[in-house]
Amino acid sequence: MQHKVIDTKDVVIRFAGDSGDGMQLTGSLFADMSAIYGNGLSTFPDYPAEIRAPQGTVSGVSGFQVHIGSEDVSTPGDYCDLLVAMNPAALWANAKWCKPTAMILIDVDSFDENGLRKAGFKTDNPFEELRVEDRAIIAAPISTLTMESLKDSGLARKAILKCKNMFTLGMACYIYSRPMEYIYAYLEKKFAKKHPEVIAPNKKVLDDGFNYAANIQAIPNTYVVEPSPKKKGTYRNITGNQATAWGLLAASEKSGLPLFCGSYPITPATGILEELAIHKSLGAKTLQAEDEIAGICTAIGASFAGNLAATTTSGPGLSLKAEALGLAAMTELPLVVVDVQRAGPSTGIPTKTEQTDLTQAIYGRNGECPIPVVAPHSPAHCFDAAFYASKMALEHMTPVILLSEGFIGNGSEPWRIPSMADYPEIKPPFARGVLPEGERFHPFDRDPETLVRRWAVPGQAGYEHRVGGLEKNHSGAISSDPQNHALMTKERQDRIEKIADSIPPVKVIGEQKGKLLVVGWGGTYGHILSAVNKVIEDGGKIGYAHFDNIFPLPKNTREVLLSFEKVLVCELNVRQFASWLESRVPEANIVYYNKVQGQPFLVTELVEEIKKQMED
Amino acid sequence: MANLTFKDFKSDQQVRWCPGCGDHAVLSALQRALPKVSQALGYAKERYVVVSGIGCSSRLTYYMDTYGFHSIHGRATAISTGIKVANPTLTVWQACGDGDALAIGGNHFIHAIRRNIDINVILFNNQIYGLTKGQYSPTSKFGAITKTSPYGTVEHPFNPGSLVLGAKGTFFARSLDVELHLSEEIMTQAALHDGCSVMEMLTNCVIFNDGAHKDLSDPEVRADRTIVLRHGEKMLFGKDHNKGLVLQGMGIKAVTIGEGGYTIDDILVHDAHTDNMGIHMMLADMKGPGLPVALGVIRDVKDITYDDGVRDQVKDVMLKSNIHCVDDLLHSGSTWEVE
Numbered sequence: 015m016q017h018k019v020i021d022t023k024d025v026v027i028r029f030a031g032d033s034g035d036g037m038q039l040t041g042s043l044f045a046d047m048s049a050i051y052g053n054g055l056s057t058f059p060d061y062p063a064e065i066r067a068p069q070g071t072v073s074g075v076s077g078f079q080v081h082i083g084s085e086d087v088s089t090p091g092d093y094c095d096l097l098v099a100m101n102p103a104a105l106w107a108n109a110k111w112c113k114p115t116a117m118i119l120i121d122v123d124s125f126d127e128n129g130l131r132k133a134g135f136k137t138d139n140p141f142e143e144l145r146v147e148d149r150a151i152i153a154a155p156i157s158t159l160t161m162e163s164l165k166d167s168g169l170a171r172k173a174i175l176k177c178k179n180m181f182t183l184g185m186a187c188y189i190y191s192r193p194m195e196y197i198y199a200y201l202e203k204k205f206a207k208k209h210p211e212v213i214a215p216n217k218k219v220l221d222d223g224f225n226y227a228a229n230i231q232a233i234p235n236t237y238v239v240e241p242s243p244k245k246k247g248t249y250r251n252i253t254g255n256q257a258t259a260w261g262l263l264a265a266s267e268k269s270g271l272p273l274f275c276g277s278y279p280i281t282p283a284t285g286i287l288e289e290l291a292i293h294k295s296l297g298a299k300t301l302q303a304e305d306e307i308a309g310i311c312t313a314i315g316a317s318f319a320g321n322l323a324a325t326t327t328s329g330p331g332l333s334l335k336a337e338a339l340g341l342a343a344m345t346e347l348p349l350v351v352v353d354v355q356r357a358g359p360s361t362g363i364p365t366k367t368e369q370t371d372l373t374q375a376i377y378g379r380n381g382e383c384p385i386p387v388v389a390p391h392s393p394a395h396c397f398d399a400a401f402y403a404s405k406m407a408l409e410h411m412t413p414v415i416l417l418s419e420g421f422i423g424n425g426s427e428p429w430r431i432p433s434m435a436d437y438p439e440i441k442p443p444f445a446r447g448v449l450p451e452g453e454r455f456h457p458f459d460r461d462p463e464t465l466v467r468r469w470a471v472p473g474q475a476g477y478e479h480r481v482g483g484l485e486k487n488h489s490g491a492i493s494s495d496p497q498n499h500a501l502m503t504k505e506r507q508d509r510i511e512k513i514a515d516s517i518p519p520v521k522v523i524g525e526q527k528g529k530l531l532v533v534g535w536g537g538t539y540g541h542i543l544s545a546v547n548k549v550i551e552d553g554g555k556i557g558y559a560h561f562d563n564i565f566p567l568p569k570n571t572r573e574v575l576l577s578f579e580k581v582l583v584c585e586l587n588v589r590q591f592a593s594w595l596e597s598r599v600p601e602a603n604i605v606y607y608n609k610v611q612g613q614p615f616l617v618t619e620l621v622e623e624i625k626k627q628m629e630d
Numbered sequence: 631m632a633n634l635t636f637k638d639f640k641s642d643q644q645v646r647w648c649p650g651c652g653d654h655a656v657l658s659a660l661q662r663a664l665p666k667v668s669q670a671l672g673y674a675k676e677r678y679v680v681v682s683g684i685g686c687s688s689r690l691t692y693y694m695d696t697y698g699f700h701s702i703h704g705r706a707t708a709i710s711t712g713i714k715v716a717n718p719t720l721t722v723w724q725a726c727g728d729g730d731a732l733a734i735g736g737n738h739f740i741h742a743i744r745r746n747i748d749i750n751v752i753l754f755n756n757q758i759y760g761l762t763k764g765q766y767s768p769t770s771k772f773g774a775i776t777k778t779s780p781y782g783t784v785e786h787p788f789n790p791g792s793l794v795l796g797a798k799g800t801f802f803a804r805s806l807d808v809e810l811h812l813s814e815e816i817m818t819q820a821a822l823h824d825g826c827s828v829m830e831m832l833t834n835c836v837i838f839n840d841g842a843h844k845d846l847s848d849p850e851v852r853a854d855r856t857i858v859l860r861h862g863e864k865m866l867f868g869k870d871h872n873k874g875l876v877l878q879g880m881g882i883k884a885v886t887i888g889e890g891g892y893t894i895d896d897i898l899v900h901d902a903h904t905d906n907m908g909i910h911m912m913l914a915d916m917k918g919p920g921l922p923v924a925l926g927v928i929r930d931v932k933d934i935t936y937d938d939g940v941r942d943q944v945k946d947v948m949l950k951s952n953i954h955c956v957d958d959l960l961h962s963g964s965t966w967e968v969e
């Protein structure tokens with residue numbers, strides 16, 4: 015066979031195996047190495063629903079998809095060029111994600127009678143059963159070769175078999191011409207402190223995997239993906255949950271207020287609490303509460319006491335926090351509530367992504383209870399989104415809901431590290447000065463311009479006052495007076511609407527007016543952008559507006575929507591943002607494209623839908 | 631700091647409890663205790679925060695001229711916890727009822743005790759839901775006839791004392807609404823205690839559960855049916871001060887000095903500071919007809935507090951870490967340069 019080295023713009027690799035096979039680590043190593051090499055990058059882990067499902071079964075399959083490019087890439091890719099399947103179940107669960115031209119690399123040692131039956135195959139030819147027999151199949155005895163590679167290492171059989179993911183990684187590195195020095199350096203750094211003894215064996219297996227791939231004749235082609243020309247600067251790889259945590263810490267620094275986070279563990283949001291718990295050196299206090307309600311209530315207490323307070327959760331947790339959110343709105347205390355959305359309703363599919371909490375975020379409380387809602391659009395953007403959500407909360411004295419998603423919370427991308435000097439100061443409206451003798455602090459007197467109240471923090475002499483869930487008048491006294499209730503209700507609504515004065519207008523990519531505007535919000539940005547670019551490349555005349563601010567909407571929303579004959583709202587729910595836009599701009603001609611499968615959009619299906627809408 | 635008096639803690643809000651409600655006395659005891667606490671510990675008035683949930687007793691927040699947070703049903707303990715962790719220099723007092731703290735807020739209540747967060751919880755126990763007009767509560771006696779139990783309840787009540795001690799509480803005290811001085815005394819002791827202090831106040835709801843504690847509070851019988859425990863003092867009670875408590879077998883027994891061969895030397899001396907949970911549990915559980923109900927500070931032991939733990943850990947990590955600002959954080963771990 016003639017071996018060719020092919021230069022390519024981008025490739026998608028999907029690593030899949032049993033949840034004990036270390037595929038998340040393999041995938042992230044491949045991603046980190048590619049990021050350091052300078053490729054454009056986007057990743058998406060596909061966790062199994064069960065933590066430790068029976069070995070070898072489909073429900074225990076764990077996947078990690080990496081998309082690398084010689085230019086920036088904005089999604090983890092729809093379909094893969096290489097599928098690594100460490101066992102039959104991984105093949106079963108992932109064959110559908112293979113491109114027609116894909117290679118499939120399997121550990122043939124696990125494809126025995128037992129493995130095939132466990133995965134649910136009926137015959138001994140799994141490739142035919144899945145109709146992928148025409149793909150280039152590389153059947154490598156990975157387990158055997160790993161045993162062989164480390165037979166003199168002194169490691170136990172179990173420990174050796176744990177290294178088979180490194181053998182696989184070595185093979186993938188050969189196929190995609192990865193510069194091995196990056197991964198050596200990475201391994202050394204990663205294990206130097208805790209497990210120096212595993213560095214040498216891991217390197218050996220990695221090399222053996224690489225050499226094995228180079229020596230066998232089974233690999234038709236290898237590929238080169240050049241580094242992408244990037245803006246000068248220092249880069250790092252970051253996940254959305256990590257960026258969210260760091261954005262909160264950045265807001266703490268810029269406001270001079272200690273960060274307090276009260277949370278209860280819940281998939282897929284727990285990573286934020288875990289990340290904050292590490293960074294106590296920046297003064298962050300984390301409290302793992304006894305339940306979701308205590309999470310938000312401790313945060314409300316901390317806010318009353320003058321901290322930047324946050325609570326993190328996912329959809330079911332947001333439901334539990336609803337009453338306390340009303341309390342935060344009623345007492346007009348700053349609070350950031352992060353909801354990393356997952357497939358619902360109820361427990362739903364905890365490890366899968368969705369955008370189905372939008373309506374809950376906007377409306378889900380008793381009484382007239384407006385609360386701002388913002389949404390990050392990519393893993394790295396979670397940093398800015400969390401920073402500006404905190405700024406909004408602190409400067410406008412209101413709870414703010416940050417609607418992240420499992421897809422971007424767990425996904426990662428390279429990020430050009432910003433300088434904190436480029437971020438604005440955060441200035442909460444603290445009550446200051448000594449009150450004249452005999453005068454009392456009125457907690458709900460408002461700034462005439464912004465309608466924001468002042469914040470007097472316990473410990474400040476002379477400003478003693480009471481807040482609470484009961485309706486009050488401006489002085490802070492309880493009041494059930496009908497006119498006062500009407501006034502306070504209006505002020506609570508108006509002050510949130512007025513936040514629109516301080517948020518940037520929504521930008522339109524492509525045509526600024528015309529026939530079709532594509533609209534998205536939140537974590538679908540990468541997919542929609544790729545699809546829109548494709549349609550524009552093909553000559554389509556369309557615009558694309560992506561909303562980071564959900565409530566209040568940017569001030570130019572109406573103008574933008576009405577500049578197009580038709581508005582196609584694409585979202586991972588059933589028309590939630592579309593209905594919200596309709597309620598705010600009823601004259602707009604809105605059509606929908608929805609998907610509720612617990613999966614992100616595919617670029618291909620979006621391109622198809624946009625083209626169809628252009629023709630209609 | 632000027633000497634504070636009870637007037638400094640009275641807000642301008644009109645007190646709206648029913649005339650004769652036991653809550654009035656508890657408020658008054660608190661307003662009298664806090665100036666003493668301030669004097670003993672040097673607390674300025676602005677350092678006090680009063681937190682409450684929902685229920686008649688939770689209205690207390692509005693009657694105190696301090697920083698105050700009247701929150702939502704059951705959640706006062708979680709709010710207090712957040713306040714104290716955020717700013718440990720504040721001194722947090724919490725008012726909550728039996729329904730608020732032990733039914734809807736039961737989870738937060740036991741976890742605050744387990745963590746030993748330094749807050750002072752006044753638990754108003756009138757064995758009824760007053761604000762919603764007379765339904766049974768988790769402390770209503772078995773068989774209690776109320777609006778939601780017209781044929782009597784068929785569920786056992788909580789004894790707040792055993793709940794607190796079961797959660798390894800470090801401070802538990804009890805008083806009666808009518809025992810104003812004793813209430814004031816235990817509040818002062820609670821303030822001196824580092825950790826979660828729970829004070830159960832047996833209060834009377836004149837409207838929906840009048841006389842619930844009558845068998846203890848009636849001046850005729852009070853001395854014989856209650857015992858006031860003070861650390862280091864003999865466990866004596868009774869109108870004539872001639873009854874006492876002794877240990878017998880696995881339990882506690884009430885005896886009369888001079889009868890059955892018992893002398894003053896046989897009477898137990900109260901040790902509120904002992905780690906021995908068993909004896910405190912027995913004391914907290916005592917009830918008639920054989921035994922008096924214990925009032926006063928039953929348990930007061932030292933242990934690490936949650937707020938100190940959090941603060942010390944932050945300090946410790948700050949010293950050890952080389953990440954001191956967000957710029958450091960952003961550049962930590964694996965990074966790479968693009969020239």
Ligand code: SF4
Nearest residue numbers: 648651686760835836
């Ligand atoms: S209803 Fe009962 S508890 Fe409530 S204020 Fe009246 S007497 Fe007090």
